[in-house]
Amino acid sequence: MLSVTLRVARFTPKPERPGRRRGGSPFGSKSPFGGDGSESRSNRVRGKRWSQDYTVLAHADDSVLDCLLAVKRDQDPSLAFRYSCGHGMCGSDAVAINGTPTLLCTAKVRDWARPDSPEYANEDGFRPTGEPLDSSEHAIDLDALAPDTPLVIELAALPGFPTRRDLIADIDPMLDQIRRLKPYLEAKNELKTTAEGKVNVFEYLQHPDELARYELLSNCIACGVCEGSCPVYAGGEAFVGPAAMIMSSRFLNDSRDAAFQARLTALMGPDGSAACQSVRACSMHCPKGIDVGEELWQTIQKVDAAKAQLQ
Template identity: 60%
Template sequence: MQASGQDTILDCLLNIKRTMDPTLAFRYSCGHGMCGSDAVSINGTPALLCTATVEQWAIQPQKPQENAFRRTGVRTDDIEAALESASSPSDPSKTPVSQSGDSSASSAPSSDQGDWGVISLSALPGFPVQRDLIADIDSMLEQIIKLKPYLQADGVLATTDEGKVDVFEYLQRPDQLAKYEVLSNCIACGVCEGSCPVFAGGDAFIGPAALVNASRFINDSRDRATDARMDAIDTADGIAACQSVRACSRQCPKGIDVGEEIWQLIAQVRER
């Protein structure tokens, strides 16, 4: 198949699925980095298929390390054969594509651009693999839901002196909004979870995605459940389990400094 440097990896996978292998399984929805459903591991780094381009992620063929992450059941000789095929001279009008177990693929643009090299894909780390590039992220979503990611106001309907509903009751100052505005951009894609060396399906650590969602409401001046939210994260598998590695901040597609937000939560819990 042909691919240009500006093509997204999602474009390439859709092309493969439509023209070469209809059984290839991967998850996507909006295709514009807004839904977060297409998070996978690209060259060992969690990222979104729809925002990752061939030019950004293609690397020159090289043999994988013995301890490199690869999907269960993949055969080493299959990977080596794919890499040798990608690195050997061939007709530039043709693109060698590998369908080996770790979903490695080599995409070549037009002959005047040369060979882009190899892009290795696998399911998002830290989660059980359902099929091909689809990971089961239910554990992450369950942890987020456990922390009640919705505004909990006092429930009292404010009224004006005339007895009418006060529609300005929940207006905020710019500085109040700034405390949580960036956090509201979280799309629960799981990239931070897949990057975290501590998180493993939510069993031993509640995970950075859940903590970011908790922080969004802890920092909201309209919320009235701050103490309860603090209690919920101040546990052995909550912020106490975070090792402050900050790998969760590196690839967030929405630009959230997840590690810093968790560190601020730790400080708030200690100060109360």
């Protein structure tokens, strides 16, 4: 068993005044993301912020979610975090672990626990972020440490979104952006028939090569990890975000979809594909293995080609 300290960035929102809308902008009613100012992801909820340590006994193969559940059950029932399936399928438990966006349920203690010592900070005095801690450069062999070595895992809400309480981020702005790009199949409504007048079902079958173009993209669980990793989106810039673009790309690559041009047009705005800086940080931690950056780049090329045709 390992003694691990969870260092949690906690937050309790300030009670709202009766009759006052949360987050509404006093300077205008429009947001660059559509709707009124109350929907902007840049709005910060006011409240109390502090760091709190919880020490738990855990096995190296336990998940960080297991550790948080132990804290909530035995130490502090007020600690707030979100989870559902607990198996990396729903994406509801995305947070920042040691500064890196990832899922609580798939993060193992052995991959994220590190000695609580300046010796394990980088040369600039900051602990490494933006890359998995099990990489060859930053991996820590827990078995090689002294038994009484204090271990710590730092937890914070997912970057790029307003924090509602403790580790719970408000991902509604991301979901609104996904809905804006119509994440559903828009069929051609052409009923194929045989010479006898019967429905020709074979006309609606896809070749395996056609399925392969979007099959992996359909695995996106809208967890927000790519959004929290993106320096443009998490930095507060007007950007539709990688999750919404991935969802749009899934249908751009579907041979059955009839809204190809309309989908490209929807990404031509200043907060669409043009806002992507191709940093590709969004690809680093996708829990479903999607190369988000590469897919975004291919979508950008399609949008640019469509723009050129319109000129």
